[in-house]
Structure formats: C-alpha cells, structure tokens
Amino acid sequence: MIKVSNLRKVYSTGSVAVEALKGVTLTMHKGEFVAVMGPSGSGKSTFMNLLGLLDTPTSGNYWLEEREVSSLNKNELASLRNQKLGFVFQAFNLIPALTALKNVELPMLYAGVKPQERRQRALLALEKVGLGERLQHRPNELSGGQNQRVAIARAIVNRPSVIMADEPTGALDTKTGEEIMEIFEELHREGTTIVLVTHEPDIAKHAKRILRFKDGLLIRDEEVTNRTISSEEEVNHEL
Amino acid sequence: MNFKEFIFVGLEGLRNNKLRAFLTTLGIVVGIAAVISVIAIGEAGKAMIMSEMESFGTNLFQVYPNYREGEPYRPVNFTKQDVAVIKKIAPEVKYLAPMKYDQGEVRSTIGKKNTRIIGTTADYKHIRNVEILYGRFFSEEDDAVGKKVVVLDEMLANDLFNVENPVGERVILQGSAAVVIGVIKKTESAIPGMTPDNYAYLPISSMPGGSRWENVGSLFGSAASKEEVYQAMERVKVILERRHNAVDHYAVYSMEQEMQTVSKVTGIIGLIISCIAGISLLVGGIGVMNIMLVSVTERTREIGIRMALGAQRKDILIQFLIEAIVLCAVGGLIGILLGYGGALIVALVLKLPPLVSWWVVLLAFLFSAFIGVFFGLYPANKASKLDPIVALRRE
Ligand SMILES: Nc1ncnc2c1ncn2[C@@H]1O[C@H](COP(=O)(O)OP(=O)(O)O)[C@@H](O)[C@H]1O
Ligand SMILES: [Mg+2]
Numbered sequence: 001m002i003k004v005s006n007l008r009k010v011y012s013t014g015s016v017a018v019e020a021l022k023g024v025t026l027t028m029h030k031g032e033f034v035a036v037m038g039p040s041g042s043g044k045s046t047f048m049n050l051l052g053l054l055d056t057p058t059s060g061n062y063w064l065e066e067r068e069v070s071s072l073n074k075n076e077l078a079s080l081r082n083q084k085l086g087f088v089f090q091a092f093n094l095i096p097a098l099t100a101l102k103n104v105e106l107p108m109l110y111a112g113v114k115p116q117e118r119r120q121r122a123l124l125a126l127e128k129v130g131l132g133e134r135l136q137h138r139p140n141e142l143s144g145g146q147n148q149r150v151a152i153a154r155a156i157v158n159r160p161s162v163i164m165a166d167e168p169t170g171a172l173d174t175k176t177g178e179e180i181m182e183i184f185e186e187l188h189r190e191g192t193t194i195v196l197v198t199h200e201p202d203i204a205k206h207a208k209r210i211l212r213f214k215d216g217l218l219i220r221d222e223e224v225t226n227r228t229i230s231s232e233e234e235v236n237h238e239l
Numbered sequence: 240m241n242f243k244e245f246i247f248v249g250l251e252g253l254r255n256n257k258l259r260a261f262l263t264t265l266g267i268v269v270g271i272a273a274v275i276s277v278i279a280i281g282e283a284g285k286a287m288i289m290s291e292m293e294s295f296g297t298n299l300f301q302v303y304p305n306y307r308e309g310e311p312y313r314p315v316n317f318t319k320q321d322v323a324v325i326k327k328i329a330p331e332v333k334y335l336a337p338m339k340y341d342q343g344e345v346r347s348t349i350g351k352k353n354t355r356i357i358g359t360t361a362d363y364k365h366i367r368n369v370e371i372l373y374g375r376f377f378s379e380e381d382d383a384v385g386k387k388v389v390v391l392d393e394m395l396a397n398d399l400f401n402v403e404n405p406v407g408e409r410v411i412l413q414g415s416a417a418v419v420i421g422v423i424k425k426t427e428s429a430i431p432g433m434t435p436d437n438y439a440y441l442p443i444s445s446m447p448g449g450s451r452w453e454n455v456g457s458l459f460g461s462a463a464s465k466e467e468v469y470q471a472m473e474r475v476k477v478i479l480e481r482r483h484n485a486v487d488h489y490a491v492y493s494m495e496q497e498m499q500t501v502s503k504v505t506g507i508i509g510l511i512i513s514c515i516a517g518i519s520l521l522v523g524g525i526g527v528m529n530i531m532l533v534s535v536t537e538r539t540r541e542i543g544i545r546m547a548l549g550a551q552r553k554d555i556l557i558q559f560l561i562e563a564i565v566l567c568a569v570g571g572l573i574g575i576l577l578g579y580g581g582a583l584i585v586a587l588v589l590k591l592p593p594l595v596s597w598w599v600v601l602l603a604f605l606f607s608a609f610i611g612v613f614f615g616l617y618p619a620n621k622a623s624k625l626d627p628i629v630a631l632r633r634e
Contacts, residue, residue, distance in 0.1 A: 054628040082549020097255030110549040
C-alpha cells in the first residue's frame with residue numbers, strides 16, 4: 001500500500017541546509033495502524049508530510065498503492081490527496097470562516113460531489129465522529145475536541161485509503177485525547193490505514209506498529225506489545 | 240466543480256470576510272465616485288465658461304494698434320471718419336464702436352465716486368447686447384450733437400443715488416454736468432471680470448476735455464454673421480491701413496480667438512482636475528491593494544488547507560478571481576451611482592446638464608477593476624504555487 005525507499009528531505013533555508021530526513025525505507029500494508037514516534041526534531045512531521053504528498057522529497061521513491069508518486073505533477077498530487085488521503089493536524093487546520101459542516105464538505109467540493117450528496121455525507125461523517133450538533137458553528141465557537149472531530153470527519157468524508165494524523169491529540173487534554181483516539185481505533189477496525197505521529201507512549205499504544213525516528217533516521221520498526229510502549233528516555237537508554 | 244459552484248464558493252469567501260469585502264468595496268467606490276464627480280464638476284465649469292463666452296457673442300472682434308515689444312512705437316489713431324467709411328463700404332461689418340477709456344470722479348447730489356468711463360457710440364449697445372434697466376442707452380443723435388448725457392451701470396447708480404430709478408438726475412462728471420438717461424442692468428456671471436461694474440458710458444463726442452477721438456484705444460465691432468467675422472476683420476484692417484497709409488499698424492482679434500485662449504486655460508484647469516481625480520483613484524486603489532495584501536497570510540493558510548484537501552491551482556485562482564470580480568462589480572456600480580449622483584447635484588446647483596462622460600466612467604471602472612483583480616489574484620497566485628505544507632505553515 002505504502003512503500004518508500006531511501007526517502008530524503010533537505011531543507012535549505014538561506015545558507016544553512018538541514019537534512020531532516022536522511023534516507024528512510026519501509027513498507028506499510030493496507031489496514032495497518034502505525035504510530036510514528038521520536039523526539040522533537042527527529043523528522044516525524046517531515047516524513048508524514050512526504051507520505052501525505054503535501055511536500056516533495058529531495059530524493060528517494062514513494063509508491064502509493066503500487067504507483068510511483070514522487071514524480072507526479074501538482075494537479076495529479078492534488079487529486080491523489082483528495083481521493084486517497086485524509087489529514088488530521090495538531091492545529092486542526094479548519095477554515096475559520098466556514099461552519100463545521102462546510103469544512104467537512106470541502107474535500108467533496110473538490111471531488112466534484114453534488115451539493116445534495118455532499119451535505120448528506122458530511123452529516124454522516126460528523127455523526128460518526130460523535131458531533132451531532134453545533135454543525136452550523138465556526139471553529140472559534142467550538143472546543144478543541146469538537147474541532148478535532150470536525151477535522152477527522154473532514155479527513156474521512158472522501159473515504160480515503162490512508163489517514164495521516166500529525167500529533168492529533170497534541171493540543172487536547174488527556175481525556176479528550178483519549179476520546180479522539182477511540183475514533184481512530186474505530187476507523188482502524190473498519191479497515192482504514194492510519195499513520196499517526198505522536199511522541200506520547202499513551203497515544204502510541206493505540207497503534208499496532210511503531211516506527212521510531214531519531215535524527216532523520218528510522219531507528220526501530222516494531223509490533224506493539226506491552227513491552228515496547230516505553231518512553232523516549234527508555235528507548236534512548238536501550239540503544 | 241461547475242461554474243455555479245465556483246460562484247458559490249467565491250461569494251461564500253466574501254460573506255465570510257465581510258469587513259475585508261466592505262473595505263475593498265469602499266476603496267473602489269471612493270475612487271470611482273471621486274473621479275466621476277470631480278471630472279463632471281470640471282466639465283461643468285468648462286461648459287459654463289464657454290457658454291458665457293458664447294453669450295458674449297461670437298461674431299465680435301476688436302481692433303488695436305499693432306504694437307510689438309522691442310519695436311519703435313508707431314502712433315496710430317482711429318477717427319470718426321474711419322468708422323463711418325468702414326460701415327459704409329463694408330457690409331459685413333454690422334456695428335463698429337470706438338472705445339475710449341478714461342477714469343475720473345462722478346458726483347451726485349448725495350455722493351461721489353471714482354469710476355471708470357467709456358466713451359463710445361450708440362453701436363456699443365448692439366455690440367455688447369446691453370440690457371437696459373431704466374431709461375435708454377444714448378442714441379446716434381445724442382452723439383451727433385454731443386449731448387451731455389450719461390448711462391450708468393446698476394452698481395454705480397446704486398452707489399450714487401438713493402432712488403430706485405435715477406433717470407433724469409444730474410451728475411457732475413470730471414467737472415462737467417451730465418444728465419443720467421439710462422441704467423444698465425447688471426448681468427449675473429459666474430466668471431469674475433466678465434461683467435465689469437462701476438462704469439459710466441458717455442457719447443464719445445461729449446467726453447469732457449480735449450479732442451474727442453484722440454486716444455481712442457480700440458474699435459469694437461460685430462460682423463453681420465458669425466461666418467463673416469474674419470472677412471469683416473480683414474476688411475477693417477485693410478481700410479484702416481489704406482486710409483492711414485500705415486501697413487501693419489493695426490491688429491484685429493476675434494472673440495473666437497479669445498475664446499480659444501480661454502479654452503486653452505480651461506484645458507489646463509481640466510488637466511489639473513483630471514490629476515486630482517487620478518489621485519483619488521490611486522488612493523482608492525492603494526486602499527484596495529492594502530486590504531488585499533494585509534489578508535495574504537490568512538488567505539495563504541486557507542489556500543494551503545484547500546490544496547491539502549485536493550484543490551488544484553485553477554480551483555484556487557477561479558475562487559479568488561470570482562471574489563475580486565464581485566467586489567469590483569459591486570464597488571464599481573455603487574461608485575458609478577454615487578459619482579453620477581454627485582455630478583447631478585453639481586449640475587443642479589450650477590443649473591447645467593450633468594456632464595458625465597462615459598469614457599471617464601469606463602476608465603475609472605477599468606482602473607479599479609484592474610487593481611481589485613490584480614491584488615486579489617496576486618496572493619492567490621503566489622500561494623497556489625507553493626507546496627501545500629509551505630502554505631499551511633505560513634504565519
Ligand atoms: N520548513 C522547514 N525549514 C527548515 N527546516 C525545517 C523545516 N521543517 C522542519 N525543519 C527541520 O527539520 C527537522 C525535522 O523537523 P520535523 O520533521 O518537524 O520534526 P518533528 O516533527 O519530529 O518534531 C528539524 O530539525 C526542523 O528544524
Ligand atoms: Mg512535528
């Protein structure tokens with residue numbers, strides 16, 4: 001489903017070049033629930049943005065559903081993001097001027113779904129993430145948990161193959177964070193592939209597989225057992 | 240997305256950014272309204288000046304001694320016979336009057352005043368279309384016998400007498416007595432100096448002191464028709480040169496030529512007004528530009544989100560284009576209505592037809608539309624070229 005080989009990303013801002021990703025190779029299968037862990041600055045977000053086709057790699061290959069996508073043009077990438085991928089960000093990234101409902105309808109707008117159907121599917125997606133009301137409210141009138149539900153509804157509404165979530169609970173309290181993770185678990189049970197970036201072991205334990213990053217490299221790739229859910233310090237100590 | 244949906248998204252963008260939409264529209268409205276009304280005011284002013292000039296008479300001409308700076312002074316004079324001969328042999332010259340300017344004290348039973356004096360003939364009345372308020376203008380007979388009569392203008396009459404109608408009263412003009420036989424009606428003019436006040440008009444033959452036709456400064460004439468002005472002028476010049484054996488000693492000017500000078504002046508006024516209008520348009524445009532550019536960061540993030548969700552570059556551009564077009568169209572329409580209203584008010588006050596030229600409307604609209612569309616699309620175009628993540632990260 002997802003296969004990357006020797007994926008590199010160098011940021012060159014001005015004179016200094018930062019090698020954020022130093023060659024990552026891995027494979028993910030359909031229906032997997034993968035957590036990406038690692039200390040701050042280890043390249044998790046960079047990796048996630050490349051997988052999400054939001055950013056272009058400096059070098060390396062990326063196959064999404066058997067298709068090499070690192071050389072596609074912007075329009076092809078846009079339509080792939082629209083059809084195959086759903087995003088959930090730490091900062092929600094909802095459009096502040098639009099209501100919850102309109103925000104959820106957006107991906108379908110660009111998919112060419114008819115207004116009537118758009119509305120139906122948006123309502124369904126919102127119900128699924130547990131937001132049955134306040135649909136005509138704008139993001140600044142909703143709580144963090146509610147906003148993240150809207151964002152998840154938006155991510156799933158086009159029925160994507162993969163959902164990419166970058167620290168989706170980072171801006172939420174523990175209890176709300178757990179509620180959000182329940183939604184991801186449910187989506188996983190339904191067969192959606194999920195890639196989740198987090199540095200919190202409690203969040204990562206919801207996943208079935210953990211990728212550990214450090215200094216732009218994938219240093220560990222393991223199945224989740226109770227033993228492997230350890231803190232960053234313990235992992236670092238171990239190495 | 241079909242066209243209807245694009246329109247919808249564009250309108251939604253406006254509805255959701257009401258303040259920005261309002262301020263942008265305001266910038267366009269102010270620019271266009273200012274241009275239209277300012278230019279209309281300028282045009283009205285020009286038209287008013289021209290129409291006054293027209294009412295003054297376009298078949299008029301004047302004859303002066305031809306004196307050029309730097310050349311030796313050549314004494315020239317106009318005689319009573321000159322005028323008589325010209326009027327006799329040149330049918331295209333309808334009226335011809337000498338203009339002898341002087342000034343002095345005029346005294347009535349209740350007051351005195353320093354005034355300007357014009358010595359002329361009965362023709363003057365016809366040339367200038369003099370309107371009489373009381374009594375009459377002096378006649379050819381008055382002039383022929385050198386009758387001691389005087390015609391005052393309304394202002395002078397009011398200063399010298401406390402009766403409404405001073406006809407029949409006596410005045411002392413430069414030391415000699417004269418009877419007031421008429422009062423000239425004051426004509427209203429918006430142009431300063433067009434209707435001179437404080438003038439006393441005498442038959443030239445009754446001017447006090449000296450040889451009467453000496454120092455006649457110029458001749459004032461009118462042609463039989465507008466078409467014959469230049470012909471009449473040429474005839475007068477040739478006759479005078481022949482009679483005085485003085486080639487090139489006389490210069491003739493038509494009122495039309497003077498009008499051309501005036502229209503040159505009004506042209507300059509028009510240019511200044513256009514500049515003012517242009518500045519208002521520019522100020523409005525800068526306002527629009529500022530508002531569009533100030534919201535760039537916010538809009539860039541929005542564009543990042545939309546692109547992350549699958550919007551293509553053309554989707555973004557069309558959305559912003561529609562927003563800009565709607566703003567410009569609404570702003571332009573309101574601006575044109577307000578500007579036209581302003582021009583209408585000016586026209587009402589000045590009692591002139593409203594002069595809103597379509598090219599001004601078009602130009603103002605095109606300029607504002609260009610600013611609106613350009614600065615509306617500029618950030619959208621830039622943002623839509625970025626990788627979605629770069630647009631999303633913009634703070
Ligand atoms: N846009 C960027 N420009 C320059 N450097 C960047 C940019 N984004 C990230 N980096 C750098 O790349 C490295 C990895 O960043 P990131 O992927 O955000 O790490 P993480 O998400 O694991 O905290 C860091 O050193 C960061 O400073
Ligand atoms: Mg990160």
